[in-house]
Amino acid sequence: MKVPKHAGEGPRVRPAEAADLDQVIAIDAEVTGEKKTDYWYELFHRYGSGRSRQRLFLVAESGGEIQGFIIGEVRDWEFGSPPCGWVFGISVRPGARLGGVATRLLEAICAGFRHAGVDQVRTLIARDNSLVLSFFRSQGMMAAPFIPLEKDLK
């Protein structure tokens, strides 16, 4: 029987450090098929190393490897909404899935949001991304009272 890589012992979740970036970039590239080195360094500059209570960039580590990451922030009064936490990035190394890594990451960022004084968390996911959509649904997230809109500017 195949045992999930992290069964029994969850990964340690902590703020991302500069030394983690290569692995974060590699995970993102493996999942999305696109390597975005500049983007991740810029993001780390704004969100990394626990610089702000309102901005969180966390990684899950086990066995000396980064298994996944999550990024989010508290946004105040955007879209007419009282302050709430937004998760705008989450990814888990494909080989480490089904071991509760994403669940641990989401729990950790939600704890951070609570610590920052908000009691609601939101995210936005592509309609055809069933994998991630199903994950957030399984964590109890429901449709928010907002509808995303877009217009082609070409």
Place this chain on the structure above:
Amino acid sequence: MKLQISTSLALYSTLEFAANAGQPISAADIAAKYHVSTHHLAKVLRELVRAGILESTRGVGGGYRFGGNAQRLTLMDVIELFEDIGDRAGRNRQPGVSTDVGGALAVVLAEIDEIAKATFRSITVGTMLKLIERQGLHDKAPTPLRKARRG
């Protein structure tokens, strides 16, 4: 949005069986809870058996039991067995669909269908069971499954 009666029955049944995975429940118990004819429900259950979502069991205490993977099976997987949400062919038969107004309305309806389909695809049976638990629905309306558990 409104689902056809057979689709709703399929969803109710799937969730009832999944909530008590492993234990057989009779079609009559489900029919009694949802106030539908056993005959109508039996047709729905046979389709669920054909799809591998349920298994039929014979003998004393026989009936049906859940045969799927609650963490993988989505609401859409069940719905698709019984109806086609956003059936374009059916919509094209509606009067006025070839007019400018009808065409514009079809765009809006298709948008709604896409959102509905994405929602159904994202919710697994396992997630629904957690939702039911959170809402305490089982406490408000005891199910045949509870009787089976206590049985």
